[in-house]
Amino acid sequence: MNRELQLRIGRILTGSRQGADHNVNRSHMLRLAILSSGLSKISAIVQQGIALPLVYTALGAHEYALYLLLTAALGTIAFLQMGAGPGLTSAIAKAHAEGNHREEAAVFASAFLFVASTTTLGAAVVCAVVRLVPAAKLFGTNFSADQPEILHAIDVCMLVMVTTVVLSVVDSALAGYLEQVASNLGNFLGNFVSAGLLIVVCYHRHPSIVEIVVVLFGVAGLSRIANLLILLTRRPYLLTGLIHINRQSMGALISVGTGFSLIQGACMIEQSGGTYVMAHLATVQATSVFGLVFKGIVLASSVVAIFTQPLWPTIADALARRDFLWILQAARKTRLVLMTIAGVLTTGLLAATALGVERIWHLKLGEDRAVIVVLAIYLFSNIWTHYHYILLQGLDGVWAVARIIMVENLMMLAFGILLVPKWGAVGMAWGYLLASLAVPAWALPRMLGSRIAMLRRMQESMTQLICNDSSPKNSEVCTNHGQA
Numbered sequence: 001m002n003r004e005l006q007l008r009i010g011r012i013l014t015g016s017r018q019g020a021d022h023n024v025n026r027s028h029m030l031r032l033a034i035l036s037s038g039l040s041k042i043s044a045i046v047q048q049g050i051a052l053p054l055v056y057t058a059l060g061a062h063e064y065a066l067y068l069l070l071t072a073a074l075g076t077i078a079f080l081q082m083g084a085g086p087g088l089t090s091a092i093a094k095a096h097a098e099g100n101h102r103e104e105a106a107v108f109a110s111a112f113l114f115v116a117s118t119t120t121l122g123a124a125v126v127c128a129v130v131r132l133v134p135a136a137k138l139f140g141t142n143f144s145a146d147q148p149e150i151l152h153a154i155d156v157c158m159l160v161m162v163t164t165v166v167l168s169v170v171d172s173a174l175a176g177y178l179e180q181v182a183s184n185l186g187n188f189l190g191n192f193v194s195a196g197l198l199i200v201v202c203y204h205r206h207p208s209i210v211e212i213v214v215v216l217f218g219v220a221g222l223s224r225i226a227n228l229l230i231l232l233t234r235r236p237y238l239l240t241g242l243i244h245i246n247r248q249s250m251g252a253l254i255s256v257g258t259g260f261s262l263i264q265g266a267c268m269i270e271q272s273g274g275t276y277v278m279a280h281l282a283t284v285q286a287t288s289v290f291g292l293v294f295k296g297i298v299l300a301s302s303v304v305a306i307f308t309q310p311l312w313p314t315i316a317d318a319l320a321r322r323d324f325l326w327i328l329q330a331a332r333k334t335r336l337v338l339m340t341i342a343g344v345l346t347t348g349l350l351a352a353t354a355l356g357v358e359r360i361w362h363l364k365l366g367e368d369r370a371v372i373v374v375l376a377i378y379l380f381s382n383i384w385t386h387y388h389y390i391l392l393q394g395l396d397g398v399w400a401v402a403r404i405i406m407v408e409n410l411m412m413l414a415f416g417i418l419l420v421p422k423w424g425a426v427g428m429a430w431g432y433l434l435a436s437l438a439v440p441a442w443a444l445p446r447m448l449g450s451r452i453a454m455l456r457r458m459q460e461s462m463t464q465l466i467c468n469d470s471s472p473k474n475s476e477v478c479t480n481h482g483q484a
Helices: 002-011 017-074 084-098 099-130 137-138 141-176 180-204 209-218 220-234 236-244 249-283 284-320 324-360 366-394 398-423 427-436 440-466 470-484
Strands: none
Touching: 002 249, 017 141, 017 180, 017 249, 017 284, 084 099, 084 141, 084 249, 084 284, 084 366, 099 141, 099 236, 099 249, 137 141, 141 180, 141 209, 141 220, 141 284, 141 427, 180 209, 180 220, 180 284, 209 220, 220 236, 249 284, 249 366, 249 398, 249 427, 284 427, 324 366, 324 440, 324 470, 366 398, 366 427, 366 440, 398 427, 398 440
16 A cells, blocks of 8 residues: 555544545535435425326327427437536546546536537437438327427427536536535426426416426526536636646546446436337327326435435545545445335335326226336335445446446336237336346345445555554544444
């Protein structure tokens, strides 16, 4: 072990003022991030809870299914940032731990340029595809008559989505500084504003798909613009990023970001793949039933993100500062909290979802009632795997996560294609559950267990290094770490 590393370990374990202050600040910021994340997610649940029945009633079953497919197509734009957002979070966490302002500015500017260029190019490609490929081939034969409406909507919707994705870089930068509270409070306010606008739009006129997209997705950009101005005011050195961009900073961003982009691509398949398969292989009614129930599952699982969204950047910060003990403690607490939530959510969904779909959306489930049971079990399995995904991402296991999650969702599509023609929405639900159980449910615990064991060994080595020093201060630290 080299001398520089020994000194760094010594500063951490002997409780130097700077290290101790940051450790306290990290835990404090995580608590604030979780609290504000809770407010953000609650407001999102309220917004979506208002939006789902309003949009479905205002558009009707056919246009609502088209809205789901169109927003799924627009969601491909988020994939085209190539993971630069999460990559920026990781890069800023490391540069900030080293006190390297120049590198912070370089990766910040690199992320903005990269995301703006890739999403703009991607938007042009998507617009071209929508114009060149008939709606019957792109979205299914049930939507062959909707070509004019799709062409009318695509340009405005695309502009909204591109702007939203580019500005998401601000959220990623704030996460790298452990300042997610600003993003969360902005989302909190934006969700209530968009919900209010949606009520006005839906009750006073028959809204178009474009108006729905602008209200639900466009408002988020306003809070991100405000956060960008505040970020640059507090850290003006970020404005010099354009002159510090180099191959190393761009290369590091793309390397880590590519792994995150595969994760985002797999998540996009998970979020929209089932609806897409249903649209091609099932009826409009079955597609709407599956889409509504799955939206409910996604909405319920957003409760988990209250804890996990702030967690992985915080773990990345602790890893950069070699605070392994903090990571080990956080992993234990997080597992207990998430699996308790998983049990509560699964029970609640089994008890209430069918009633909500039939009473609120006035859809008769009939033979599709079993889709609720299967997707509720899938929710429990998905939260279990999500816990492992988040910790592995924070522990520089991005590529390991990307491989597993991509395999899982490709298997989900394969199972869906096989099962939907025979069992409809229930078959698609089984596709999600079987894919979750086939690989990630058993592979991820083994991968995370290996990394946790490595952290324990490194923590023990660091503690032993200090314990070898017989000074009274180090003896006290050694005793405290032994008790921990």
